[in-house]
Amino acid sequence: MTASANALNRFLASSKPSATFGVMDRVAARRAQGVDVISLSAGEPDFDTPEHIREAGIAAIRNGHTLYTQVAGVRALREAVARKFQNENGLDVDWRRTIVCSGGKQVIFNALAATLNVGDEVVIPAPFWVSYPEIVQLCGGQSVLVECGVQSGFKLTPELLESAITPRTRWLILNSPSNPTGAVYSRTELQALAEVLLSHPQVMVLSDDIYEHLVFDGLTFFTLAQVEPRLRERVLTMNGVSKAYAMTGWRIGFGSGPAWLIDAMEKLQGQQTSGASSISQYAALAALSGPQDFIRKSRSVFQHRRDYLVAQLNSTDGLRCDVPQGAFYAFASCEALIGKLTPLGQRLNSDEDVVNGMLDLAGVATVHGSAFGLGPYIRIAYALDSAALERACRAIRQFCESLSN
Structure with a gap:
């Protein structure tokens, strides 16, 4: 008998890979090809571990x-x-x-x-x-x-x-x-x-x-x-x-x-x-x-980034985002983008299509909300420096403005 995929544990065989790590892998592959990608997908702080x-x-x-x-x-x-x-x-x-x-x-x-x-x-x-x-x-x-x-x-x-x-x-x-x-x-x-x-x-x-x-x-x-x-x-x-x-x-x-x-x-x-x-x-x-001052400082930075990001998302046609109270994620509705066409003529039929289009055409990586059990949303991790976050927000706005009915 030859070992094959049929030999896998049945629970493992029917499980799905992590959607977030899947996006991170795509980002890494594109960067390896020399493509400039701003990642808003990783669920980790961008700071160094305290000294x-x-x-x-x-x-x-x-x-x-x-x-x-x-x-x-x-x-x-x-x-x-x-x-x-x-x-x-x-x-x-x-x-x-x-x-x-x-x-x-x-x-x-x-x-x-x-x-x-x-x-x-x-x-x-x-x-x-x-x-x-x-x-x-x-x-x-x-x-x-x-x-x-x-x-x-x-x-x-x-x-x-x-x-x-x-x-x-x-x-x-x-x-x-x-x-x-x-x-x-x-x-x-x-x-x-x-x-x-x-x-x-x-x-x-x-x-x-x-x-x-x-x-x-x-x-x-x-x-x-x-x-x-x-x-x-x-x-x-x-x-x-x-x-x-x-x-x-x-x-x-x-x-x-x-x-x-x-x-x-x-x-x-x-x-x-x-x-x-x-x-x-x-x-x-x-x-x-040891000292706990890092927590207070990083929380202040994240709150400042949150305020900036949410304001930018809510001023972008097609996106809507309530103010999150914690963590470092924004969960933005992209319902108004569903059904629209990209400049390449691709129709956005789901939040996953929105995420893929944003990565392909705007160079910004996010994660589709349906991977977290609720669509049509996109999860945006604002765990990156302010300059990169500003560039990402501009690119997201330009992507949304480029869509047509």
């Missing part, structure tokens, strides 16, 4: 911290994670109920892989981060996608949550601030969702707080287990250093939850990666324990 964190990584190498660590992470980092949850989120966390993984994505994967059986359901508000449904599928579960449109600020409501829960529901994934919309749940909104969840004790909650420190306009960030302590034994609170400290490549995520779940995730990780990079762990320790 004291980089130096901590170098020191870890020089001091010989280059061997295996405990599977769930070095104790000093897990203690720092527990302090972070205590001091910033009001969660009474023991370091033994924390886990450190190779990025936030692995925290999510480990939790779902450790708990889902075939046929189990996971409620995911849409728009959603592109990897949520794919991870659910890879773990044998079934995603229940709940459309949350602009009328609700792209946020899940208690009524929508109640209608989505069945006896087979195992998890709810909640992301605030949101990728791709930048929506932020208030304390009141989280409490209303909590009231529904209290009536369904079989439902766990994965609270993805990775953009926690990127909240604008003086808003206060809240996480579900903080708002409703009665749910703490059913909530995995996930975070990491990638977005807050510009450390996407260091690959460190962490989480805290009920002891049985953390133990199961550690057991899985022990047979999977054996733990996160030792060097990256010591850099993450410096991030959590």
Whole structure:
């Protein structure tokens, strides 16, 4: 018998590659050909990792911290994670109920892989981060996608949550601030969702707080287990250093939850990666324990960019964008562009066509909203310097003006 694609795991065979990384690959290929492309597709800060964190990584190498660590992470980092949850989120966390993984994505994967059986359901508000449904599928579960449109600020409501829960529901994934919309749940909104969840004790909650420190306009960030302590034994609170400290490549995520779940995730990780990079762990320790001024400064820069971008988008014919409250994404409606013709005579039949046309004709890379579960929108990441952002906005405007009916 010859091995072929038929030999693939059936869950993997039916899964889709990441749409965001697909766009990033196209950008890299064009740049390799000498084409000038402005990328508004990457979900990572454009700043360098702060120097004291980089130096901590170098020191870890020089001091010989280059061997295996405990599977769930070095104790000093897990203690720092527990302090972070205590001091910033009001969660009474023991370091033994924390886990450190190779990025936030692995925290999510480990939790779902450790708990889902075939046929189990996971409620995911849409728009959603592109990897949520794919991870659910890879773990044998079934995603229940709940459309949350602009009328609700792209946020899940208690009524929508109640209608989505069945006896087979195992998890709810909640992301605030949101990728791709930048929506932020208030304390009141989280409490209303909590009231529904209290009536369904079989439902766990994965609270993805990775953009926690990127909240604008003086808003206060809240996480579900903080708002409703009665749910703490059913909530995995996930975070990491990638977005807050510009450390996407260091690959460190962490989480805290009920002891049985953390133990199961550690057991899985022990047979999977054996733990996160030792060097990256010591850099993450410096991030959590050292100066925090980088967060305040980067948040101010991102808010300034957001204000500029949203103003430019709303002054461009065919685009409409509400003001996002957090993260570094704008989620702009391109509904008015659907059906129009490009100068090359190509008709834009979908938001994916809009994104492709914008890349081909304007040299600007974005990601289509339908990849995140809601179209016709485009996601624009404003994690790039002001000069490049201004050039991108001009190119987007020119592209929209070049279209005809």
